[in-house]
Amino acid sequence: MRILICEDSVLLREGLVRLLEHSGHEVSAALPDTSDLLATLDADMPDLAILDVRLPPTYTDEGIRAALHIRHSYPELPLLVLSQYVEERYASELISTHTTALGYLLKDRVADVTEFVASLEQIRSGGTILDPEVVAQLLTRSNHDDRMQRLTDRERTVLAAVAEGKSNQAIAELLHLSAASVEKHITAIFQKLELEADGTGNRRVLAALAHIENQGNGTQTGTQPRQEDL
Template sequence: MRILICEDSVLLREGLVRLLEHSGHEVAAALPDTTELFTTLEHDMPDLAILDVRLPPTYSDEGIRAALRIREQYPDLPLLVLSQYVEERYASELISAYTPALGYLLKDRVADVTDFVESLEQIRTGGTILDPEVVAQLLTRSNHDNRMQRLTARERTVLAAVAEGKSNQAIAELLHLSEASVEKHITAIFQKLELEADGTGNRRVLAALAHIENQAASPQPRQD
């Protein structure tokens, strides 16, 4: 796998280069900032890109904004955002489309080299890898608490399809419903999870993340 790295820390950048090459991968480019990022992508497309969130010159959000631009221009390029921080606004926007081959991991929580390399390989093959802390912070921001229990069985089924990245049309075909019915179910889900449109969050991604966090608990739903 050919991998592009965009990381300002020399130590971490060179550490990633050595780690990836030792694991049998090729580093297509190792960039300190986004200055040459899109020129590099235009002339030498890698199999996967790793970007830090905070890069020069302001060390605020250059990296994750570049990730969003990559998603727009090269939607098929597998992408891993690797950061010390959860940039909530842009993280929500980046994840909201639920396009495949995407990861968001926190540097401090990447403790196992084998797991990290496996995560890259999963992303390369279309997987979505989200750090649990990223999910937790986005959900805390939505303040959903235990509101998942308010959903009916049908609403849970619709929400599960949303979490898989399916469009309203695809959900309608899957469940043999009209698109209007699907829209009504999704509106009800937003209301029950108290995910109101406020201009700063994405209700669809937060609802899907709520499903991801709660699916292990599997509380008994009400029937329609």
């Protein structure tokens, strides 16, 4: 797989280059900012692009806005947003409107190199990989919506795990529940959010985010997801 990297930290950028090449992939370009990003894509389209959220010159939202622009201009290009931050406004728009070949992972929560590389391959294949913390923050941001208020703490936890791509059995093991209980929670989530379950885990969560995003933008929050009682 040929991968483009757009990351301002030279240490992380070069580290990603070495990691990807060691894993058998080719880095088609390693850019420190978005100034040459579109020209590079026009000249040499990769199989996947990795972008940070906060890039020069302002270090605010250049990367996530570039990701949105890329999705409009090159909708078939798989994207991974890899950042320390959840840029809630643009992240919600990106996740709500583009449901395939997309990932949003938090750097500090990537704990396993093998899983990270596997995530890239899953995104390349059209999958969706979302860090559950990203989902939790987006759901918290939208909690003014009455439908989100209907979810219990346990249902929010299950929803975040579904968004991470976990199977019902994996969620059951993670939360020490039976598979039947997990299925019951998932059914309840979509009933409360007035969504039809379509059998595809990540797509269902993305549909929920798209649905609640229509209620409008809220203020950013750093609220952490609440702890659940077993």
